[in-house]
Amino acid sequence: MARLFILLNSVALLLFGTDRFLVGANRPPAPVNVSVMNLRADSATVTWEVPEGDIIIGFSVLQQKQDGHMQRFIREVNTTSRACVLWDLEEETDYIVQVQSIGLYGESQASKRVHFKTLKKSDRFPSNSSNQDDPTVEGLDKSRNLQTGEMIIIVVVLLMWAAVIALFCRQYDIIKDNDNSNSKEKVKPLSERSTPEHHSGGLLRSK
Ligand SMILES: *[C@@H]1O[C@H](CO)[C@@H](O)[C@H](O)[C@H]1NC(C)=O
Numbered sequence: 001m002a003r004l005f006i007l008l009n010s011v012a013l014l015l016f017g018t019d020r021f022l023v024g025a026n027r028p029p030a031p032v033n034v035s036v037m038n039l040r041a042d043s044a045t046v047t048w049e050v051p052e053g054d055i056i057i058g059f060s061v062l063q064q065k066q067d068g069h070m071q072r073f074i075r076e077v078n079t080t081s082r083a084c085v086l087w088d089l090e091e092e093t094d095y096i097v098q099v100q101s102i103g104l105y106g107e108s109q110a111s112k113r114v115h116f117k118t119l120k121k122s123d124r125f126p127s128n129s130s131n132q133d134d135p136t137v138e139g140l141d142k143s144r145n146l147q148t149g150e151m152i153i154i155v156v157v158l159l160m161w162a163a164v165i166a167l168f169c170r171q172y173d174i175i176k177d178n179d180n181s182n183s184k185e186k187v188k189p190l191s192e193r194s195t196p197e198h199h200s201g202g203l204l205r206s207k
């Protein structure tokens with residue numbers, strides 16, 4: 001009986017051990033040489049390399065802001081892809097990215113944390129090469145167009161306000177007129193009442 005117990009125990013241990021061994025063996029190594037390229041105000045490209053030897057069927061990219069909370073988790077199954085574009089980023093903001101490899105039987109540990117900061121909108125092109133003059137001018141034009149658009153909206157809103165105020169004033173005048181006529185009506189009886197007083201005054205005077 002005791003022997004059976006020991007046997008069962010060792011079988012369990014063996015299974016448990018093998019299981020752990022399998023999991024350990026099948027987890028691919030973490031991606032290396034993680035870096036950030038094509039840095040812009042609103043996007044960046046994360047690239048990495050995968051140590052040879054394991055079958056990698058995909059990757060996960062974890063994106064978070066410097067100040068903490070996780071923002072985005074991209075998971076893609078693609079055996080050849082070693083880059084991922086992060087889009088819709090905020091300008092001049094600190095981000096941290098990590099990459100995981102997906103193997104046949106599990107994901108790798110996360111890679112080292114890589115920090116980057118997005119550019120300011122105005123210096124979208126960090127290098128000052130003359131080739132990039134045209135896009136820069138285009139960008140300026142775009143911002144100018146945006147500004148005129150905003151101006152038009154502001155003017156329209158102001159005009160609408162003016163119209164509303166004018167309407168209100170007219171309404172107010174009408175109400176005031178009504179009030180005035182009302183008070184005139186109220187005044188009338190008073191004046192009627194005052195006439196007897198006048199009369200009485202006259203009477204007094206006549207006395
Ligand atoms: C990582 O970069 C180093 C230095 O550039 C290079 O020697 C190494 O081969 C790279 N790792 C992989 C897995 O490509």
Ligand SMILES: *[C@@H]1O[C@H](CO)[C@@H](O)[C@H](O)[C@H]1NC(C)=O
Pocket residue numbers: 078079080081082083
């Ligand atoms: C996998 O990635 C490569 C390189 O990034 C790309 O050319 C290819 O279209 C991708 N395949 C799929 C199925 O998305």
Ligand SMILES: *[C@@H]1O[C@H](CO)[C@@H](O)[C@H](O)[C@H]1NC(C)=O
Pocket residue numbers: 127128129130
């Ligand atoms: C860009 O600026 C660097 C110095 O900041 C200068 O050496 C280089 O010649 C400039 N390139 C162009 C295309 O103006």
